[in-house]
Amino acid sequence: MKLKQRVRLLFQHHGPVLLALMVFVLTYFVGGRLYPAMRKPQVFFNLFINDASLLLVSIGMTMVILTGGGGIDLSVGGMIALVSTASAALLRSGVSPYVVLPLMIVLGIVFGAVMGWIIQYLKVQPFIATLMGLFFARGMAYIISLSSVTITDAVYKTWALTPIYIPFIPNAYIYPTTLVGPIILLVAIYLSFYTRFGRTIYAMGSNEQSAMLMGLSVPRTKILVYAFSGFCSALGGIVFSMSLLAGYGQFATGMELDSIAAVVIGGTSLTGGVGNVVGTLFGVLIHGTIVSILQFNGTLSSWWTRIGVGLLTLIAIGIQSIYYLREKHS
């Protein structure tokens, strides 16, 4: 194949992902131009530290959105609140963290699987079922504790506060919890490209009916996908509670939109079947960069972040629909 053709194919197949990468480099560059302090390497690693739980949640969200048919998981923020509060309360009452962690992960998987079951077998629209999940999880978090619960557990503290220095780069470090996101990202890449599970997700996203007629196990995959998303948000909740060393029912309000924004900016189509988790990584990084630019600015108030993320999602969806419309026409 000629090089030119190859490049063209690359752009055709990975257009939105490459676009997300470009936007990320561009925003980061602009940030660096505006605020010289942003040029420090630590700022880049801070993106991963600050958005650790957002990355985890968005990976699960990507898989759910890829299944198509309006698939979406709005319960992620509630799940983070529930997991953080429940683990904080359990740790306070003296349960070993090595029991709490697996328990929380099982909670997330079961929660996700139940939502998946409701969606698949009771034919409830995904957003209703998961919106209900969101309210249920937040309500449960408030039932566990009405106020913030601090974590004083030694194991949590070591994990949360031991810096890992990056080799070859002076003064740059990350925390152990930061690594969870990238590891799960690798797992998700493996799952989506090299397993039957992943291929079924893409087939469902393109056309659920024909996937079913091809003999793919659509119902099982759907439940598994929501369970995977529950697993990711439970991990996100653990990472969140470790980074703040607390648990509270009001944690991560509005994170569902942040993560949908990250997924959409990363080039995943909301109609399903198109996109991948690598794009989501760049979506999360773009989100993080914009938040840090707002922080470096210092004069803008926190609500601008909300409005900014909303606008960004809107623009990303706009660009995407134009892109896919053109693809359909050509």
Added chain:
Amino acid sequence: MKRLSFLRRVQNSQVFWPLVAWVVILLFNLIVDPSFFKLGILSDPTYGKHLYGNIIDIFNNGAPLILVSIGMTLVIATAGVDLSVGAVIAISAAMGAVLINPALGNRLISNEILTRNATNTPLTIIILADLAAGTVCGLWNGLIISRGRMQPMVATLILMVAGRGIAQLITNGQIMTIYYTPYFWFGNGYILGLPVSIYLVALVLFLGWLFVRKTSIGLFIESVGVNAKSAYYSGINEKNVKLIAYAFCGLCAAIAGLILSSYVHSADGNNNGLYYELDAILAVVMGGTLMTGGRFSLLASAISAVVIWTFTVTVYSLGVPANALLAAKAVLVLVVIVLYSDYTRRFMNRLIERRGSSHEAEAES
């Protein structure tokens, strides 16, 4: 054609099941605590003599939810959904508070000026601005959904999150307290001994009913909900129908925001109308309107909203904390959705058929 019997007609009406649910909850209250129904006459120094009691409170405090449910009904009937109603309530409340309050922006102002019983803008303009803010939000939703072809859920989710940011932007991040007494009339005033909000709800319900049942708009909305494409091919401008539905929903949420902020004497961008979207969706679904669009009834949704509010008040009076109610309501949504789902209907049909066939078998033998 055989005429349906009266009983069957009542049972087929969308209003039937919500009314049954309401009666059940009221009966429960009658058994647990008969003083729930106590009504009295109170003479208030500002508003004169008026009725008071739990039932009056249910209608008065539930008015915002009833209004939002009425708006949401039209949106859901077009096979859409509006998750932004809570945020629109907050925006409308913030708008009212800002126009009354002289402390705009970061301008320093003495406490004396801030807390006096006066307004910056005439009341009519405040009301119009409130309603306009909500309608603009609704129009925005409608435009990106009908013209931008975005999924209703995502489009309104953007406003659900960004809208609270906008509300905070309007009030500059503060919780604004309102000291202007004429503004309180909407949430606290009385006409002929009944709360003003009841009259407002009745007015909106009546106008809405005129709008959808005495013109062809209602039919258009139903046809768009059933099948947008075939509605388009039969010459209905489905884009404008959707636009109208979302704008109406925004308007209803704005009136709800007006009543709510007037009732609590303040505007809080973070908490005004929090979680109203779930309650409103629940009310609409309970009122027999399918999430997939089609047949709807404004009255049934309004009654369902009253049922939900009665449920809330009942649970509060049993001593359950407010935040735990969130989880209870989520379960209630699930139960209602499952009860109304095709799955249950098929299951019920199968049960009825089986009974029918066994009757036949008995008759034959």
